[in-house]
Amino acid sequence: MISNQEWQSLLAPRSVAVIGASNNPGSWGGRLMRHLLAPDNRPIYPVNPGSSEIMGVTSYASILDIPEPVDMAAIVVRAELVPAVLKECIQKKVNSALIISGGFRETGEEGARREEEILEIAREGGIRFIGPNTMGHLDTSSQLNTLSFIAEMPPGPVALIAQSGNMGTRIIQNAHRYGMGFSKFVCSGNEASIYLEDYLEYFAQDPETKVIMLYIEGLRDARRFFELAKRITPEKPIVALKSGGTKGSTRASRSHVGALTGSDEVYTAAFKQTGVIRVSDDDELCDVTIALLNQPLPRGRKVGILTMGGGLGVVAAEACENEGLEIAELESSTIEKLNALLPARWSHGNPVDLVGSDVAHSAEIISTLWILLEDKNLDAVISNAWLGRINRDPRLGRIFTSTDTPKESDEEYTRKFFQQVSQYGIPLLMVGGHPFTENDLASYILFHKEGFLIYPQPQHAAKTLRQLNWYRQYLESISND
Amino acid sequence: MISNQEWQSLLAPRSVAVIGASNNPGSWGGRLMRHLLAPDNRPIYPVNPGSSEIMGVTSYASILDIPEPVDMAAIVVRAELVPAVLKECIQKKVNSALIISGGFRETGEEGARREEEILEIAREGGIRFIGPNTMGHLDTSSQLNTLSFIAEMPPGPVALIAQSGNMGTRIIQNAHRYGMGFSKFVCSGNEASIYLEDYLEYFAQDPETKVIMLYIEGLRDARRFFELAKRITPEKPIVALKSGGTKGSTRASRSHVGALTGSDEVYTAAFKQTGVIRVSDDDELCDVTIALLNQPLPRGRKVGILTMGGGLGVVAAEACENEGLEIAELESSTIEKLNALLPARWSHGNPVDLVGSDVAHSAEIISTLWILLEDKNLDAVISNAWLGRINRDPRLGRIFTSTDTPKESDEEYTRKFFQQVSQYGIPLLMVGGHPFTENDLASYILFHKEGFLIYPQPQHAAKTLRQLNWYRQYLESISND
Numbered sequence: 001m002i003s004n005q006e007w008q009s010l011l012a013p014r015s016v017a018v019i020g021a022s023n024n025p026g027s028w029g030g031r032l033m034r035h036l037l038a039p040d041n042r043p044i045y046p047v048n049p050g051s052s053e054i055m056g057v058t059s060y061a062s063i064l065d066i067p068e069p070v071d072m073a074a075i076v077v078r079a080e081l082v083p084a085v086l087k088e089c090i091q092k093k094v095n096s097a098l099i100i101s102g103g104f105r106e107t108g109e110e111g112a113r114r115e116e117e118i119l120e121i122a123r124e125g126g127i128r129f130i131g132p133n134t135m136g137h138l139d140t141s142s143q144l145n146t147l148s149f150i151a152e153m154p155p156g157p158v159a160l161i162a163q164s165g166n167m168g169t170r171i172i173q174n175a176h177r178y179g180m181g182f183s184k185f186v187c188s189g190n191e192a193s194i195y196l197e198d199y200l201e202y203f204a205q206d207p208e209t210k211v212i213m214l215y216i217e218g219l220r221d222a223r224r225f226f227e228l229a230k231r232i233t234p235e236k237p238i239v240a241l242k243s244g245g246t247k248g249s250t251r252a253s254r255s256h257v258g259a260l261t262g263s264d265e266v267y268t269a270a271f272k273q274t275g276v277i278r279v280s281d282d283d284e285l286c287d288v289t290i291a292l293l294n295q296p297l298p299r300g301r302k303v304g305i306l307t308m309g310g311g312l313g314v315v316a317a318e319a320c321e322n323e324g325l326e327i328a329e330l331e332s333s334t335i336e337k338l339n340a341l342l343p344a345r346w347s348h349g350n351p352v353d354l355v356g357s358d359v360a361h362s363a364e365i366i367s368t369l370w371i372l373l374e375d376k377n378l379d380a381v382i383s384n385a386w387l388g389r390i391n392r393d394p395r396l397g398r399i400f401t402s403t404d405t406p407k408e409s410d411e412e413y414t415r416k417f418f419q420q421v422s423q424y425g426i427p428l429l430m431v432g433g434h435p436f437t438e439n440d441l442a443s444y445i446l447f448h449k450e451g452f453l454i455y456p457q458p459q460h461a462a463k464t465l466r467q468l469n470w471y472r473q474y475l476e477s478i479s480n481d
Numbered sequence: 482m483i484s485n486q487e488w489q490s491l492l493a494p495r496s497v498a499v500i501g502a503s504n505n506p507g508s509w510g511g512r513l514m515r516h517l518l519a520p521d522n523r524p525i526y527p528v529n530p531g532s533s534e535i536m537g538v539t540s541y542a543s544i545l546d547i548p549e550p551v552d553m554a555a556i557v558v559r560a561e562l563v564p565a566v567l568k569e570c571i572q573k574k575v576n577s578a579l580i581i582s583g584g585f586r587e588t589g590e591e592g593a594r595r596e597e598e599i600l601e602i603a604r605e606g607g608i609r610f611i612g613p614n615t616m617g618h619l620d621t622s623s624q625l626n627t628l629s630f631i632a633e634m635p636p637g638p639v640a641l642i643a644q645s646g647n648m649g650t651r652i653i654q655n656a657h658r659y660g661m662g663f664s665k666f667v668c669s670g671n672e673a674s675i676y677l678e679d680y681l682e683y684f685a686q687d688p689e690t691k692v693i694m695l696y697i698e699g700l701r702d703a704r705r706f707f708e709l710a711k712r713i714t715p716e717k718p719i720v721a722l723k724s725g726g727t728k729g730s731t732r733a734s735r736s737h738v739g740a741l742t743g744s745d746e747v748y749t750a751a752f753k754q755t756g757v758i759r760v761s762d763d764d765e766l767c768d769v770t771i772a773l774l775n776q777p778l779p780r781g782r783k784v785g786i787l788t789m790g791g792g793l794g795v796v797a798a799e800a801c802e803n804e805g806l807e808i809a810e811l812e813s814s815t816i817e818k819l820n821a822l823l824p825a826r827w828s829h830g831n832p833v834d835l836v837g838s839d840v841a842h843s844a845e846i847i848s849t850l851w852i853l854l855e856d857k858n859l860d861a862v863i864s865n866a867w868l869g870r871i872n873r874d875p876r877l878g879r880i881f882t883s884t885d886t887p888k889e890s891d892e893e894y895t896r897k898f899f900q901q902v903s904q905y906g907i908p909l910l911m912v913g914g915h916p917f918t919e920n921d922l923a924s925y926i927l928f929h930k931e932g933f934l935i936y937p938q939p940q941h942a943a944k945t946l947r948q949l950n951w952y953r954q955y956l957e958s959i960s961n962d
Contacts, residue, residue, distance in 0.1 A: 102836060106791070107826055164792020173914050217795055243792075248808030249799035252791070252832045281796075281938055310587070310733065311645020311724075314698055315762075318730035327729030345588055351733045355583060433654050457762055 002198055006128055009095035010194075011184065012142030013072035014042060017063050017094070019085050020076035020101075021046030021054045028100065029076045030055075031148040032136070036074070038151070039143035045070060063092045072096045074136075074146055079103025082132065083117050090125030097122070098146055099131035105190050106133050119192045134189025135165030140182060141208055147185075156181020157210035157293060159203040161196055163188050163217045167241075171215060171282045178286050179448035180293075183208040195220045197228060204232040211289050214240040215282075217253040226270045233275030234478060237292045237471060240276050241285050242267055275474045277467050287453065287464045294451030295427040297472040298379040298465060302328035304372045305351035306365075306383040313351030316382055316431065316458035323466040327351070334375045341367055354385060373424035379469075382461045384431040411446060418450045427468065429461040430454050483679055487609055490576035491675075492665065493623030494553035495523060498544050498575070500566050501557035501582075502527030502535045509581065510557045511536075512629035513617070517555070519632070520624035524549060544573045553577045555617075555627055560584025563613065564598050571606030578603070578610035579627055585613045586671050600673045615670030616646025621663060622689055628666075637662020638691035638774060640684040642677055644669055644698045648722075652696065652763045659767050660929035661774075664689040676701045678709060685713040692770050695721040696763075698734040707751045714756030715959060718773045718952060721757050722766050723748050756955045758948050768934065768945045775932030776908040778953040779860040779946060783809035785853045786832035787846075787864040794832030797863055797912065797939035804947040808832070815856045822848055835866060854905035860950075863942045865912040892927060899931045908949065910942040911935050 016036055022029030029048070033055050036044045045068070046054035049061040060066050063073060063085075073089040075082060079101050089097055104115040115132065122129055130137060136146035140155035149169055158180055162168030165187045172185065184203060188196050196219065203209050212232070219225045229238055244253035245264030271278045279285045303325045307313035317327045330350050338346060341364055347353035352372065354365060365385050372381050421428050432444070432454035444454050455461040497517055503510030510529070514536050517525045526549070527535035530542040541547050544554060544566075554570040556563060560582050570578055585596040596613065603610055611618060617627035621636035630650055639661055643649030646668040653666065665684060669677050677700065684690050693713070700706045710719055725734035726745030752759045760766045784806045788794035798808045811831050819827060822845055828834035833853065835846060846866050853862050902909050913925070913935035925935050936942040 103826060162792070164790065164795070166788075166790030167792030167796065170793070170914055177915060215792065217792070243796045243799050246799045246802035248802055248831075249795045251830070252786075252795045252798045252808070252828070252834070281940055283938065305733075307647075309645065309647030311643070311648030311696065311698070312651070314645070314730045314733045315648065315724045317733045318724050318727045321727035321729050327733070345584060347733070349732070350729075353733070433651055434658060457764065459762055 002128060002194065002202070006096055007202055009071050010098075010128070010130065011137075011139040012144060013096070015045065015068065015071045016042065016144075017045040017047055017066060017070045017073045017089075017092075018076070019047040019063060019073060019089075021048050021051075021059060023051060023054050028148050032074060032076060032100070032146060033057075035145040035147060035151055038145070041143055043068060063088050063094075066092070070094050072098065074098045074100065076100045079111070079114060079132075083114070083121060086118050086121050086125075086129075090121065090127060094127065096127055097129035098134070098136065099129050099189075100134055100136060100146070101131075102133040104132045104192070115190060115192050122193055129193045130186065131189035132192060135168065135187040137187065138182065138185040140184070147187075153185070154181040155208075156183065157208065158182050158213055158289060159184040159206065159209040159211075160213045160215075161186050161188055161199045161203070162215040163191070163196060164215055165189075167215045167243075167282065171213065171241075171285060174282055174286050175289075177445075177448070178290050178453060179445060179451075180286065180290060191220055197221050197224045200225070200228055200232070200238075204228070204236055210236065211292050212236060212238045213285055213289055214238060214242075215285075216240055216242045217244040222270070226274045229271075229274035229276050234475060237289075238276045239279060239285055239289050239292070240271060241279050241282060242271075275471065275478070277471055279467070283460065284463060284467075287455065287460050288467045290448075290451060290453050291427065291429070291464050291468055292471075295429075295468065296422075296425055297475075298427050298469050299472075300379040301326045301469055302377060302379045303462075303465065304328065304330065304375060304378040304381045306369060306372055306381060306385050307351050307353050308365075308385045309355065310347075310353050312384045312431075312458065313347070313353050316384065316462070317351055319458040319462040320382070320465070322459075323462040325462060325465055325469070328377050328379075330372075331375050331377050334371055334377075337371045338368060341371070369428075370420075370424075373421065373426060373428065378426065380427040380429065380465050382429045382431060382458065382465070384458070411449075414446050414450050418452055421452075427465065428452075429464060431458050431461050432456065483609060483675065483683070487577055488683055490552050491579075491609070491611065492618075492620040493625060494577070496526065496549065496552045497523065497625075498526040498528055498547060498551045498554045498570075498573075499557070500528040500544060500554060500570075502529050502532075502540065504532060504535050509629050513555060513557060513581070513627060514538075516626040516628060516632055519626070522624055526551060544569050544575075547573070551575050553579065555579045555581065557581045560592070560595060560613075564595070564602060567599050567602050567606075567610075571602065571608065575608065577608055579615070579617065580610050580612035580670075581615055581617060581627075582612075583614040585673070587614050596671060596673050603674055609674045611667065611675055612670035613673060616649065616668040618668065619663065619666040621665070628668075634666070635662040636689075637664065638689065639663050639694060639770060640665040640687065640690040640692075641694045641696075642667050642669055642680045642684070643696040644672075644677060645696055646670075648696045648724075648763065652694065652722075652766060655763055655767050656770075658926075658929070659771050659934060660926060660932075661767065661771060672701055678702050678705045681706070681713070681719075682709055685709070685717055691717065692773050693717060693719045694766055694770055695719060695723075696766075697721055697723045698725040703751070707755045710752075710755035710757050715956060718770075719757045720766055720770050720773070721752065721759050722761075722763060723752075723759060756952065756959070758952055760948070764941065765944060765948075768936065768941050769948045771929075771932060771934050772908065772910070772945050772949055773952075776910075776949065777903075777906055778956075779908050779950050780953075781860040782807045782950055783858060783860045784943075784946065785809065785811065785856060785859040785862045787850060787853055787862060787866050788832050788834050789846075789866045790836065791828075791834050793865045793912075793939065794828070794834050797865065797943070798832055800939040800943040801863070801946070803940075804943040806943060806946055806950070809858045809860075811853075812856050812858050815852055815858075818852045819849060822852070850909075851901075851905075854902065854907060854909065859907065861908040861910065861946050863910045863912060863939065863946070865939070892930075895927050895931050899933055902933075908946065909933075910945060912939050912942050913937065 020029045024030045045066045046059040051059045073094045104111045168187045501510045505511045526547045527540040532540045554575045585592045786797045
């Protein structure tokens with residue numbers, strides 16, 4: 001069990017020594033220094049025997065030369081040097097360490113012995129460390145950033161634990177497109193001293209974290225993981241991308257983080273029993289997480305589809321049915337309301353097809369959306385008639401079209417629109433194309449900021465609804481026990 | 482059988498009358514006029530009883546008032562008016578028609594009767610027509626564009642036949658992101674007079690068309706389709722997205738194009754027997770098409786993976802194995818060459834993991850790529866170490882990094898790079914993240930212009946390789962018969 005004091009030292013250190021700091025802005029030690037110095041909120045002490053000053057800060061030949069106390073040590077030297085450096089850190093009485101250096105268990109037997117050695121040194125010294133072979137970590141509330149590859153990250157309600165630095169990067173960059181912010185992010189590396197399970201336990205009780213995302217290749221302590229998951233998921237959703245389940249990928253994972261992967265079927269079963277939402281790639285990881293953060297869980301499998309044209313409606317209906325969802329009959333009152341509102345050529349059923357562009361650019365489209373969200377036969381709505389194409393809503397005022405550039409008033413409008421949507425208490429998932437102009441990107445970001453994704457494919461929206469529905473059923477099943 | 486003369490009239494008319502033309506630039510009749518007038522290469526005659534001039538061109542109350550001969554009539558009036566208008570077109574001796582108007586079979590019994598009526602009128606008059614209920618068509622070599630929603634389209638080697646205007650639009654817009662150009666594009670609409678099978682047969686012998694993409698909801702003449710496909714696919718690949726295979730989507734399709742969908746299993750089997758490559762969404766439609774255009778077919782299932790870091794290698798290996806591909810052993814000579822080239826920490830196997838950023842920004846990465854492409858144990862290479870991250874190649878000179886803006890010299894470099902790649906005779910599929918800055922988009926477009934996609938997920942690259950390999954096996958199986 002890691003104490004709260006130790007977590008404080010790891011995630012919100014009072015001071016940090018960077019062993020292997022560099023003036024070279026392109027090197028790991030240089031980027032790390034830059035990102036640590038940026039918030040200017042704690043003393044950063046560069047350590048490098050070859051320099052007296054690094055990025056304007058006095059540098060020391062050894063951590064032992066630093067006159068002030070050091071809370072955490074960040075180590076970026078060659079693997080062979082790490083044991084000696086770690087001993088000095090302990091002599092200096094640091095409270096924790098981050099070992100970015102690679103060259104340990106992931107490289108074979110010699111590296112494994114070296115990993116045992118540093119673990120022994122840390123144990124004797126009574127400290128824990130992140131890594132080795134990690135790309136670093138991030139805590140937005142303490143403004144700590146030891147990542148070399150991401151300079152800035154907005155705070156937010158998601159924590160990510162990744163057993164891979166470059167998958168972590170992909171996920172973070174993807175999430176950034178969606179306007180998602182993070183409370184904490186750890187690349188757990190080889191997990192010699194601190195396991196994924198430890199981070200999970202701590203982030204579960206972090207009030208800033210509402211959803212936990214995981215990238216897993218193999219668990220050190222699977223039993224503990226699933227005990228924790230069972231305790232956490234009723235309160236806080238866990239969304240997991242697990243890879244390394246096939247022969248060649250297992251082999252690749254061994255030489256990566258030295259992880260012991262297990263049978264994929266065992267993982268699938270255990271995730272299912274403990275309420276962990278398992279996704280199939282990092283797109284779905286973000287798709288599901290942002291829906292969990294911003295949408296209510298659907299009451300059931302019945303979906304209403306609003307479409308600007310037939311083909312997309314057909315594709316969306318098929319995607320839903322392939323995911324075990326149901327294209328429900330509309331209430332007769334819905335049909336009546338739509339008959340009164342829409343030109344006669346509308347599809348008179350679900351999917352609600354508005355047929356073409358005359359309606360597309362009018363206010364009817366949004367009124368149709370309200371009518372569908374009110375339908376008691378529907379548990380969720382998927383719409384490809386998204387807002388970028390709507391001129392205005394009679395209730396809410398104007399909104400930009402896809403040919404306008406979003407303005408401040410559009411942000412205001414978007415906020416009001418989604419407040420209105422949330423009144424109905426069922427999920428609304430919107431589908432658009434891939435953004436392919438600056439303007440597309442800008443309008444997508446506007447929606448994403450409000451927590452509403454524009455899913456690039458109906459299949460993504462359908463999968464997300466299936467996952468939300470599965471999670472709702474899991475929660476019901478445990479509350480009935 | 483449609484004569485060549487009729488196809489000329491439909492795809493390269495000498496003159497066009499627009500019945501229902503409008504001065505309103507936002508209306509269908511307005512956009513259609515604008516797109517028809519743009520190339521200024523054939524007489525366009527607006528017809529509208531309410532105007533004497535439309536967009537600077539003399540307008541007529543009826544097609545019968547036009548003093549010159551009219552080759553094709555494009556009709557955008559209300560459904561009720563179409564029979565009378567079509568009769569006048571025949572009286573005027575047009576050679577073909579395009580009926581954009583909706584309100585026919587897709588709307589129910591009355592519409593179906595109206596569709597029979599116009600078909601009868603056309604038959605008696607001896608002409609054929611596209612539609613009704615279509616969004617129009619496009620021929621880049623004759624510079625004909627009757628689409629209201631796309632103003633410009635670069636010429637290219639792909640023909641698309643879509644049984645849905647808005648799915649056609651999605652596909653075209655997606656393809657545009659990939660730098661793909663089109664020879665011909667038809668929204669086939671209700672297919673009263675001209676069937677998908679007719680377009681397929683004609684496009685198959687079009688020298689400008691190298692690959693045919695299809696969006697299918699239901700075939701009017703499935704037997705003929707599969708006979709044609711069997712004849713076409715040995716020469717020209719057909720890539721098909723078929724939807725409407727589930728209960729609710731079948732219902733939706735009926736009210737869309739009035740199509741008779743069939744059992745999905747029957748389609749799957751028939752596609753398989755006739756060499757049609759079936760994809761699961763419009764992303765994959767473009768993924769596979771652009772690979773068919775620009776990559777050799779793989780000799781077999783053995784894949785080499787080049788990765789910048791472990792996690793992505795694990796995910797890519799798993800994706801390949803899930804698609805039935807094999808993570809092959811490298812030749813011992815490859816291992817030796819890489820040992821001589823790379824720092825000791827490389828993964829010493831497949832996936833070839835370069836481990837981190839020091840190598841990432843050096844020339845070694847591209848030398849590694851050449852070594853893998855030379856390995857006789859590999860049938861294809863997937864690389865997430867894509868060019869945007871490479872500074873320079875010792876053989877070819879410099880290339881931009883992801884932080885530079887592409888310049889003309891980069892285009893030159895990119896071309897040389899891909900010429901070099903093509904020497905090796907095996908497919909190279911590159912994986913990147915989703916582009917999320919203007920600069921990302923610009924560099925992606927540079928690669929896409931050369932016909933090399935940056936696949937957003939390793940899964941997409943793996944699926945594409947599976948499809949190419951399946952097609953190669955199909956071609957081998959029929960040449961053995």
